[in-house]
Amino acid sequence: MSKLNGKVALVTGGSSGIGRAVAAGLAGEGARIMIAARNAYELKQASDQMCSAGAEVWGLATDVADKNQVEQLIDKTIARFSRIDVLVNAAGVQGPIGPLWKVDPAQWRRALDVNL
Numbered sequence: 001m002s003k004l005n006g007k008v009a010l011v012t013g014g015s016s017g018i019g020r021a022v023a024a025g026l027a028g029e030g031a032r033i034m035i036a037a038r039n040a041y042e043l044k045q046a047s048d049q050m051c052s053a054g055a056e057v058w059g060l061a062t063d064v065a066d067k068n069q070v071e072q073l074i075d076k077t078i079a080r081f082s083r084i085d086v087l088v089n090a091a092g093v094q095g096p097i098g099p100l101w102k103v104d105p106a107q108w109r110r111a112l113d114v115n116l
Helices: 017-028 040-052 067-081 105-115
Strands: 008-012 032-037 057-061 086-089
Touching (some): 008 067, 017 040, 017 086, 032 040, 040 057, 057 067
Parallel strands (some): 008 032, 008 086
């Protein structure tokens, strides 16, 4: 029996990088997974790959900087799995690089909204 059998994990940033690796690891331990990311195509690829390995994985295109989309993600995860036992916030973007007076403040705001 795996350590996480019957548990439900919600992973943001689950279509690539650290989020995808964490989601796959949790799935490998028996958790049922909801992954979220902005790119629907990459999200489908990630969920299909984990499902083909025998995991129960669902994906939902979500922009974590949008409060309404996050609320929908939570609602749909609970509707699908009845609960959330594990939450991994792996969504993130890099903010603008350069002298403060040369970067767009809106880019900084976007990075803060996504990362926090």
